[in-house]
Amino acid sequence: MVVKCEDVLREISNYFEGDLDPALKRALDDHFAQCARCRSVRDGMRNVIELYGDKSMFPLPAGFYPQLHDRLADQVEGQRGTRRAWLVSVGVTGALAASALLAAAIDRFVPRPRSEMSQPARRLPQRLVAVVDGGKMFHVPGCPFMHGKYHLVTPEEAVREGYAPCNRCMYEALRSAGNVSLDFEGEEAASNESEGK
Amino acid sequence: MRNRDWSEAEATSAPQTGPGREHEAALIGRIQRGERELFYELIRPYERRVFVIAFAILRNEADAQDAVQDAFLKAFKYLSQFRHESRFSTWLIQVAINEARLRQRKSHLEIMRPIENQENEDGTYTPRDFADWREIPLEVLERKEVREKLVAALGSLAQKYREVFVLRDVEHMSIEDTAQTLGISAGAVKTRLLRARLMLRDLLAPGLGGIWAGHSQVPKGTKPWS
Numbered sequence: 012m013v014v015k016c017e018d019v020l021r022e023i024s025n026y027f028e029g030d031l032d033p034a035l036k037r038a039l040d041d042h043f044a045q046c047a048r049c050r051s052v053r054d055g056m057r058n059v060i061e062l063y064g065d066k067s068m069f070p071l072p073a074g075f076y077p078q079l080h081d082r083l084a085d086q087v088e089g090q091r092g093t094r095r096a097w098l099v100s101v102g103v104t105g106a107l108a109a110s111a112l113l114a115a116a117i118d119r120f121v122p123r124p125r126s127e128m129s130q131p132a133r134r135l136p137q138r139l140v141a142v143v144d145g146g147k148m149f150h151v152p153g154c155p156f157m158h159g160k161y162h163l164v165t166p167e168e169a170v171r172e173g174y175a176p177c178n179r180c181m182y183e184a185l186r187s188a189g190n191v192s193l194d195f196e197g198e199e200a201a202s203n204e205s206e207g208k
Numbered sequence: 209m210r211n212r213d214w215s216e217a218e219a220t221s222a223p224q225t226g227p228g229r230e231h232e233a234a235l236i237g238r239i240q241r242g243e244r245e246l247f248y249e250l251i252r253p254y255e256r257r258v259f260v261i262a263f264a265i266l267r268n269e270a271d272a273q274d275a276v277q278d279a280f281l282k283a284f285k286y287l288s289q290f291r292h293e294s295r296f297s298t299w300l301i302q303v304a305i306n307e308a309r310l311r312q313r314k315s316h317l318e319i320m321r322p323i324e325n326q327e328n329e330d331g332t333y334t335p336r337d338f339a340d341w342r343e344i345p346l347e348v349l350e351r352k353e354v355r356e357k358l359v360a361a362l363g364s365l366a367q368k369y370r371e372v373f374v375l376r377d378v379e380h381m382s383i384e385d386t387a388q389t390l391g392i393s394a395g396a397v398k399t400r401l402l403r404a405r406l407m408l409r410d411l412l413a414p415g416l417g418g419i420w421a422g423h424s425q426v427p428k429g430t431k432p433w434s
Contacts, residue, residue, distance in 0.1 A: 020332070024402035028383070052335050055409035058344045062358060063377050063408070067349050069260045069359075072269045079255065082277040083248070086284060 012038040019049045026053070027060055125173040132176045135166035136184050142174050154180035232296055240288050247284055254297055255280075257379050258304040264374040265308040267363040275311050279304040298389050305371070305389070333403045336410045361411040365404055372397055373404035 012034050014022075019042055025031050026039055043050045062068060124131060126147035140149040141161040149169035150157040156179055164172070176182075235250045251258075258279060263272035283303050290299055348354045362370060375386040376397070383401075387394045 017332075020335070020406070021402075024398065024405055027405075028398075030398075048335075051339060052406070052409065054342070055335075055413055056405050059405055059408045059412065060377050061346065062344060062349065063362070063373070064380065065346050065349055066256075067346075068355060069256075069263065069378065070355075071256060071259055072273060075259065075273060076255070078273065079277055079280065080248070083280060083284065086281055 014038045014042050016042075016046060016049055019043075019046070019052065023049075023052055023056060027056065124175055126175050130175065132166070132170050132181075134185055135170070136181065136188060138166075138184075139163040140166050140169050140181075142169055142172070147173075147175060148177040149174040149181070150177045151180040151184045156180065229295070233292060236287065236290060236292075236296060244284075247287070250296070251280055251283070251300070254300055257297075258301065260378055261301060261371075261374055262304055262308040264362065264370045264378070265305065265367060266312055271311060271315070272308070275308045276304065278311075279307040282307065294388065295385070298385060301375070301389050333406045335406055339413055358412065361408055364411065365407055369400050369404035369407065372400040373408070376401055377405070 014035070019039060022031060022035065022039060026036065031039070043053055124147075136151070139152070141152040141154070141157060141163055142149045143157055143159045143161045146157075146159065146161075148157075149164070149166070150161075152161075152163065154177055156177060232250065235246050239246050239250065255276075259272060259276045262275040262279065263269060266272045266275060279300075283300050286303075290296065349358075362373070365373070371390060372386060375381045375389060376383065381389070383394050383397050387397045390397070
């Protein structure tokens, strides 16, 4: 088989690919032995392929790996953030649910005060107290501000039933028993002042 | 030759068949099931390859680096859509090429494309230089100015030639994989590869055939980049 220079130019790339049948390759080799121009094409192409094919031809820029990994880590961090946000939301939901359960339990075991305007009892006398049927306060028996039919209960029982202490009689009873703090007196004084008493 | 850094040294060649590819498929499965950190291991063999391809398209290191990062982020984001119908490497490089092309269009670089882009691919390319060549030792690549000339010569080719040349001759992908990655026929790959090699040979002949290699047979003023 005899090949011409134009055949070489057409097949030279396949020659380096090893993509020629043996007869054609032998014919090209014979041609190279005789043709300096085609030899120049072959040798130049071989150099091109070998030089560009070397890994050191395209060195990676400085900081390539750290920057790439930082950027990817940001994304992963974002995913972690989402996971963290999910955990937080689960935690908050759990806390709210626990709060609701606690409120329900409190509501169940600590009845609402009968008078929303009254302060709940902070200290209790060591004696039975009187509660008036249909009333909202518990009193020292005989309190002048107590009207109607009453019955006696323990202070704890009165609190549990939602009764509030009578500001007047109960305050006096606790103070005489030495069971009232200065704070309480201060609050009381402030309260009296605000009422113009 | 220059010392490679640890990342390059550790980066193994891309798995094409056998256990390597099975390991890769297993990795992808685990990542898809939530072990996201394994993504680093999955892309490690391809980091350099993706950069070189992006650089070949964009011809600018900083842009290429940005494109690489965006490509890997997209690959991470859309990994769940990878269906193993092609090699992961093929899919990943397609993502990178698309990202680089997109970035190129955005920066209007196509108006700066070389004149060869407008040439008819079917036309026969005739070499211009027939000076004697001797074997060029790879050590010349240690010289920064030589590498820059080579990069400039590659950058002066039309993009369709650069893409084929880089995938085949720089990254040593097979003709078939190159064709699949670029969505063209194997015949088109061979045609473009032939022209790219011949054009680069002509562009580099004055330097590599003479001055850079230590002997001067070429008249001054014939360097295509001067």
